[in-house]
Amino acid sequence: MTSPPVVEVDHATKTFGDNLALEDVSLTVVRGELVGLLGPNGAGKSTLISLLTGLRRPTSGAVRVLGGDPRDPATRVALGTTPQQTGLPETLKVREVVQFVSKHYPDPADADELLARFGLTDLVGRQCGALSGGQQRRLAVALAMLGRPALVLLDEPTTGLDLDARHTLWNAIEAYQADGGTVLVTSHYLEEIQRLAERVVVIDHGRVLVDDTTRAVIDRVDVDRVSLVSTDERLGALPEVMSLERDGEEATLLTPDADALVRRLVTEGVDFRRLRIAGASLEDAFAQLTAMTVPGGHR
Numbered sequence: 001m002t003s004p005p006v007v008e009v010d011h012a013t014k015t016f017g018d019n020l021a022l023e024d025v026s027l028t029v030v031r032g033e034l035v036g037l038l039g040p041n042g043a044g045k046s047t048l049i050s051l052l053t054g055l056r057r058p059t060s061g062a063v064r065v066l067g068g069d070p071r072d073p074a075t076r077v078a079l080g081t082t083p084q085q086t087g088l089p090e091t092l093k094v095r096e097v098v099q100f101v102s103k104h105y106p107d108p109a110d111a112d113e114l115l116a117r118f119g120l121t122d123l124v125g126r127q128c129g130a131l132s133g134g135q136q137r138r139l140a141v142a143l144a145m146l147g148r149p150a151l152v153l154l155d156e157p158t159t160g161l162d163l164d165a166r167h168t169l170w171n172a173i174e175a176y177q178a179d180g181g182t183v184l185v186t187s188h189y190l191e192e193i194q195r196l197a198e199r200v201v202v203i204d205h206g207r208v209l210v211d212d213t214t215r216a217v218i219d220r221v222d223v224d225r226v227s228l229v230s231t232d233e234r235l236g237a238l239p240e241v242m243s244l245e246r247d248g249e250e251a252t253l254l255t256p257d258a259d260a261l262v263r264r265l266v267t268e269g270v271d272f273r274r275l276r277i278a279g280a281s282l283e284d285a286f287a288q289l290t291a292m293t294v295p296g297g298h299r
């Protein structure tokens with residue numbers, strides 16, 4: 001018998017009064033996938049996650065996690081989650097919270113190993129209220145993985161973290177996936193999703209715009225990113241330039257044809273130095289995809 005997908009969202013719609021937060025969303029995630037869930041503010045990401053954690057019920061359609069109803073405790077025991085806001089008991093020590101959470105699961109992970117993975121070993125005797133925001137965030141994600149869940153849902157896990165703490169988290173998330181875990185992660189840091197996720201689901205105005213491999217999503221945008229140092233006023237008006245951002249003398253522009261742009265710079269006698277050309281990023285793809293939608297969910 002084949003096991004059911006880890007996540008199955010089947011034509012799910014969620015309304016809050018007149019507000020259509022999700023419209024006819026369908027999504028399947030199988031074991032071992034690490035999927036990035038992207039969308040602008042208010043797109044419906046947190047609503048979708050709340051359906052998967054069983055905190056909310058779809059207005060119509062169905063949501064199943066490991067073949068079961070996520071509102072059923074027997075299903076939820078296989079689910080780890082980190083909400084956007086971290087709420088840890090202030091006066092409990094890290095060790096105590098870990099023991100407490102651990103007791104809720106039939107086959108918890110080795111706590112020492114998990115804490116080491118998240119760089120928290122030296123903090124086990126510290127009260128949660130005395131942890132920095134970044135340490136609390138790391139602990140929250142570690143707790144989400146403590147019960148050896150088949151699926152973890154991470155809503156903005158690295159918001160507010162410094163680069164070191166983000167790297168620690170990324171490595172821990174990858175280690176969890178390497179152990180066979182399945183991850184659905186939202187983030188406003190698109191370079192993070194580009195690094196972690198093999199697959200990206202973009203939602204906007206409550207609808208799935210794109211569901212594809214990260215590589216394929218990036219390849220949809222046929223643009224190059226060109227950076228150079230130049231004060232020339234004509235840059236933004238060149239026909240090969242789609243968009244231009246300036247940071248002092250540093251200019252970053254998007255172009256559909258970097259070769260043609262470079263030829264143009266030379267023939268027009270534009271003064272420039274430190275020219276660098278890179279392919280499009282997930283951020284470029286995301287900007288282009290979501291710019292194509294208008295409020296109301298029409299494409």
Ligand SMILES: Nc1ncnc2c1ncn2[C@@H]1O[C@H](COP(=O)(O)OP(=O)(O)OP(=O)(O)O)[C@@H](O)[C@H]1O
Pocket residue numbers: 016019020021039040041042043044045046047048
């Ligand atoms: N409890 C609620 N009552 C009424 N409307 C809600 C409720 N929760 C969410 N919404 C609305 O549903 C839509 C989707 O919101 P949601 O929080 O899912 O978006 P999001 O993609 O997670 O946004 P963000 O990136 O800002 O967290 C928004 O229009 C929001 O205002």
